[in-house]
Each structure stands twice: as C-alpha cells, then as structure tokens.
Amino acid sequence: MLEEIAVNRCFGGWHRRYRHYSSTLRCTMVFAVYLPPQVESGTVPTLYWLSGLTCSDENFMQKAGAMRVAAELGIALVAPDTSPRGAGVPGDPAGAWDFGHGAGFYVNATQPPWVEHYRMHDYVVHELPELLEASLPVDTRRGIYGHSMGGHGALVCALRNPGRYRSLSALAPISHPLGSPWGQKAFSHYLGEDRAAWQAWDACALIARADERLPLLVDQGEADAFLAEQLQPELLRQACAAVGHPLRLRLHPGYDHSYYFIASFIDDHLRHHAAALFR
Amino acid sequence: MLEEIAVNRCFGGWHRRYRHYSSTLRCTMVFAVYLPPQVESGTVPTLYWLSGLTCSDENFMQKAGAMRVAAELGIALVAPDTSPRGAGVPGDPAGAWDFGHGAGFYVNATQPPWVEHYRMHDYVVHELPELLEASLPVDTRRGIYGHSMGGHGALVCALRNPGRYRSLSALAPISHPLGSPWGQKAFSHYLGEDRAAWQAWDACALIARADERLPLLVDQGEADAFLAEQLQPELLRQACAAVGHPLRLRLHPGYDHSYYFIASFIDDHLRHHAAALFR
Numbered sequence: 116m117l118e119e120i121a122v123n124r125c126f127g128g129w130h131r132r133y134r135h136y137s138s139t140l141r142c143t144m145v146f147a148v149y150l151p152p153q154v155e156s157g158t159v160p161t162l163y164w165l166s167g168l169t170c171s172d173e174n175f176m177q178k179a180g181a182m183r184v185a186a187e188l189g190i191a192l193v194a195p196d197t198s199p200r201g202a203g204v205p206g207d208p209a210g211a212w213d214f215g216h217g218a219g220f221y222v223n224a225t226q227p228p229w230v231e232h233y234r235m236h237d238y239v240v241h242e243l244p245e246l247l248e249a250s251l252p253v254d255t256r257r258g259i260y261g262h263s264m265g266g267h268g269a270l271v272c273a274l275r276n277p278g279r280y281r282s283l284s285a286l287a288p289i290s291h292p293l294g295s296p297w298g299q300k301a302f303s304h305y306l307g308e309d310r311a312a313w314q315a316w317d318a319c320a321l322i323a324r325a326d327e328r329l330p331l332l333v334d335q336g337e338a339d340a341f342l343a344e345q346l347q348p349e350l351l352r353q354a355c356a357a358v359g360h361p362l363r364l365r366l367h368p369g370y371d372h373s374y375y376f377i378a379s380f381i382d383d384h385l386r387h388h389a390a391a392l393f394r
Numbered sequence: 395m396l397e398e399i400a401v402n403r404c405f406g407g408w409h410r411r412y413r414h415y416s417s418t419l420r421c422t423m424v425f426a427v428y429l430p431p432q433v434e435s436g437t438v439p440t441l442y443w444l445s446g447l448t449c450s451d452e453n454f455m456q457k458a459g460a461m462r463v464a465a466e467l468g469i470a471l472v473a474p475d476t477s478p479r480g481a482g483v484p485g486d487p488a489g490a491w492d493f494g495h496g497a498g499f500y501v502n503a504t505q506p507p508w509v510e511h512y513r514m515h516d517y518v519v520h521e522l523p524e525l526l527e528a529s530l531p532v533d534t535r536r537g538i539y540g541h542s543m544g545g546h547g548a549l550v551c552a553l554r555n556p557g558r559y560r561s562l563s564a565l566a567p568i569s570h571p572l573g574s575p576w577g578q579k580a581f582s583h584y585l586g587e588d589r590a591a592w593q594a595w596d597a598c599a600l601i602a603r604a605d606e607r608l609p610l611l612v613d614q615g616e617a618d619a620f621l622a623e624q625l626q627p628e629l630l631r632q633a634c635a636a637v638g639h640p641l642r643l644r645l646h647p648g649y650d651h652s653y654y655f656i657a658s659f660i661d662d663h664l665r666h667h668a669a670a671l672f673r
Contacts, residue, residue: 375402
C-alpha cells in the first residue's frame with residue numbers, strides 16, 4: 116500500500132513522494148518517483164537512483180536536474196531512501212553520518228543488531244520494483260545508477276542480479292569498499308569481521324566473475340575530496356580491464372563530489388540508460 | 395572585499411559563494427554567483443535572481459537547474475540573500491517566516507528599527523552590481539528576475555530604475571503587495587502605516603506610470619496555493635493592459651509554487667533575458 120504524501124507537477128510530468136511499510140526493512144519508508152508525461156499513454160521504463168551517504172529521497176529529486184531529460188525520453192525516475200529509518204531502527208552508536216541511518220550501503224546485513232532492518236539490497240532490487248510495477252504505470256525495463264555510496268550500490272545490485280537491469284552507470288562510486296574506510300566501517304558492522312563475506316558486495320570483486328557485462332558509464336571529478344581514499348576509480352578501471360568489462364570512465368578536471376558535479380553530467384547518464392532501456 | 399567561501403565546478407563554469415560586509419545593509423552578507431565558461435575569454439552579462447520568502451542564496455543555485463543554459467548562453471547568474479542577517483539584525487518579533495530575516499521584500503525601510511539594516515533595494519540594485527562589476531568578469535549588461543517575493547522584487551527594482559536593466563521576468567510574483575497579506579504585513583513594518591508611501595514599491599502601481607516598457611515574461615502555476623490571495627497575476631495583467639505594457643503571462647495547469655515549477659520553466663526565462671542581454 117502506497118500513501119502519497121506529496122505531488123508536484125514538473126516538466127509536464129509528476130514528482131510524487133510515497134510512504135509505505137517495507138516488509139523487507141521492517142519499518143516505514145519514504146521514496147520519490149518522477150513520472151514523465153508519457154505515462155498518460157502507457158507504461159514507461161524505470162531508472163533507479165541510489166543516493167550517497169546522509170541523503171534521503173529528496174536530494175536527487177531537488178538537485179540533480181534529471182527530470183528535464185527524463186520527461187523528454189519518457190523514463191520514470193525512482194529515488195529510494197539510503198537506509199531504513201525510524202525510532203525502532205538502530206543507528207550509529209556514536210551518531211556518525213557514515214554508518215547506520217542514511218548509510219545502509221545497499222547490502223543485506225548478517226550481523227545483529229543490523230540484520231533486523233538493514234536489508235537495503237533486497238529492498239531496492241526486489242521489494243521496491245515489485246511494488247512500483249504493481250502500483251504505478253512503470254514496466255519491467257529497469258536501469259540503475261547512483262552516486263558515491265549509491266554508485267557502489269548500483270554497481271553491486273546490477274552485478275549480483277544478472278538479467279534484472281538493462282543498464283548501469285555511476286557517478287563518483289565507491290569502487291572498492293573493501294579498500295575504503297567508509298566501506299570497511301560499514302561492512303565490518305553489517306557483514307561481520309570475516310572479510311571473505313565482503314567479496315560478494317564489492318564491485319571490483321564482482322566484476323572479476325560477472326556473467327553479464329552491462330556497459331558501464333562512470334563519471335568522476337578530479338577535485339573530489341574523497342577520490343583517492345574512498346572512491347578509487349583506478350581500481351574499477353583495472354578490474355574491468357582484467358576481464359574485458361566494457362567501461363567508459365570519464366575524469367573531469369576541477370569537479371568535486373557535490374550535486375553541482377552530478378547535475379553537470381546527469382543528462383549523459385539518462386541518455387546512456389535510454390539507449391539500453393528502449394533497445 | 396569579497397571572501398570566497400565555496401567554489402564548485404558546474405557545467406564547465408564555476409558556482410562560487412562569497413561573504414562580504416555590506417555598507418548598505420550594515421551587516422555581513424553571503425551571496426552566490428555562477429560564472430559560465432565564457433568568462434575565460436571576456437566579461438559576460440549578469441542575471442540577478444531574487445528569491446522568495448525564507449530562501450538564502452542557496453535555494454536557487456541548488457534547485458532551479460539554471461546553470462546548464464547559463465553555460466550555453468554565457469550569462470553569469472547572481473543569487474543574493476533575501477534579507478540582512480545576523481545577530482545584530484532585528485527579525486520578526488514572533489519568529490514568523492514571512493517578515494524580517496529571509497523576508498526583506500527588496501524595499502528600503504523607512505521605519506525604526508528596520509531602517510537601520512533593511513535596505514535590500516539599494517543592496518540589490520546598487521551595491522551588489524557595483525561590487526561584482528569591479529571584482530568579477532561581468533559587465534554592465536544586467537537582467538533581473540525572481541520568484542514570489544523575489545518576483546515582486548525584480549519587477550519593482552527594474553520599474554523603479556529605468557535604464558539599469560536590459561531585461562525583466564518573474565515566476566509566480568507577488569504582483570500587487572498592497573493587496574496581499576504578505577505585502578501588507580511587510581510594508582506596514584518597513585514603510586509605516588501611510589499607504590501612500592507603499593505605491594512606490596508596488597509593481598501594479600509602478601507599471602501605471604513607468605517610463606520604460608521592458609517586455610515582461612511571467613509564469614504562474616494554476617495549482618499554486620498562494621495564487622488567489624498573495625500573487626494575483628490578473629491584477630498584473632490588468633495593470634499592463636491599461637497602459638500597453640508588454641506582458642507574456644503564462645498560466646500552467648497543475649503547477650504549484652515550488653522549485654519543481656521554477657525548474658520546469660527557468661530555461662525559457664534565461665532565453666528571454668538572453669535575447670535582450672545580447673541585443
């Protein structure tokens with residue numbers, strides 16, 4: 116059951132926010148959808164955006180400027196939240212912003228107390244699409260992309276689920292969470308201290324043994340403060356090169372980690388996805 | 395003296411935030427500028443955006459999606475704050491959001507205690523352009539536009555200062571503050587109870603006796619919750635019709651007062667201004 120909590124007309128279509136109870140996450144969640152004007156004459160494909168640390172469903176919809184081209188192409192945009200939320204959901208004990216609330220890392224936790232709610236992979240890959248495809252004028256043509264933690268999430272969700280997505284891209288993704296402080300902190304809590312279990316949630320490790328080779332578009336700002344320590348696009352480049360995974364990695368001098376960077380290149384991502392979604 | 399407090403590369407240009415002491419407002423102010431890539435080969439014209447109630451310099455730059463076309467056309471965008479700010483600046487005694495901080499209404503106050511700081515008209519029309527034209531690669535080709543309270547501000551700043559702006563437009567402006575509760579509250583404080591003094595700050599009144607007839611583009615959402623009571627575009631239409639002031643008023647079914655509305659039509663405003671700025 117979807118409860119509509121906001122609607123705004125935008126570029127001839129509709130930005131809508133919904134609240135629902137997630138049986139996967141065992142809490143109430145809010146997400147946002149942009150429905151392009153083409154829904155008036157049929158279903159449209161859907162592009163799932165996974166946001167970075169601290170974001171809710173709102174950052175992307177308000178700041179990325181993606182709706183103009185989505186309306187032109189006829190693609191629905193979906194922006195889930197970045198973690199389970201609410202008083203009953205445990206967060207970082209120290210109140211940090213890089214773990215817990217706003218930092219679900221799109222994994223299925225295996226460790227207490229996180230295992231109870233932190234199952235963002237299953238929420239994003241299964242529950243949310245099934246809900247949307249049953250409730251809204253969207254069909255099963257799906258693409259996925261994201262930023263930073265959400266770039267990692269998009270890569271991992273697609274690489275773990277061959278056949279589920281037609282297209283994949285990322286902006287400034289955490290390419291190798293096993294080698295990044297953000298990833299190490301999150302995975303040690305959500306997945307435990309056995310690093311062998313982490314491999315199943317690492318884009319570089321997954322690319323090495325992928326069955327499906329969706330062409331990857333990745334944009335990265337060279338002035339991004341997180342580039343060297345957290346994001347490590349060169350490792351993604353090496354992982355793709357080692358197995359011949361198609362990658363278009365674009366490095367942009369002067370650009371940082373902000374939505375000003377995302378907005379500058381989001382149109383290219385929409386067109387990258389459209390080429391596969393409408394093939 | 396401009397102190398740069400942030401810079402982000404965006405669409406090939408630069409979003410920059412500056413702090414400075416305003417001698418007009420007698421307080422420290424922050425504003426944002428978008429410099430398009432064309433500044434690398436010369437000065438560019440400048441488009442001043444006046445925001446609505448509660449906004450700072452950030453709302454427009456983050457949410458309007460204006461930089462893409464500004465970069466294409468070669469226009470600098472400026473977003474001032476919406477009032478003087480700081481501990482020394484009196485705000486609404488009741489803490490309301492429609493008066494005081496974030497609600498300067500782009501007038502020069504005449505009444506104590508507001509007269510000390512609330513001189514947003516002179517700040518926007520004189521101090522800020524003089525500062526920018528002396529410090530940044532922008533020239534004296536100026537346009538002005540805004541939203542809601544800032545739409546009122548843009549209309550009034552241009553109409554009071556013939557020759558200062560080459561172009562003018564507004565989204566969901568308060569067309570007739572003398573007839574709107576927001577305007578009446580603000581003007582009674584800033585300008586006093588003598589309503590004769592308010593005429594000099596009312597777009598409809600100013601259009602009746604304007605010396606200059608800049609063509610007006612005005613967009614308005616028909617689902618805007620403030621339409622009938624606060625914005626009253628029909629009064630603007632009547633004022634323009636009575637004197638033959640050129641007005642293109644577009645009413646958009648379903649659109650509200652939010653930045654989702656602004657983003658949907660901002661490109662048309664940039665092109666409206668460009669036609670005059672580059673003439």
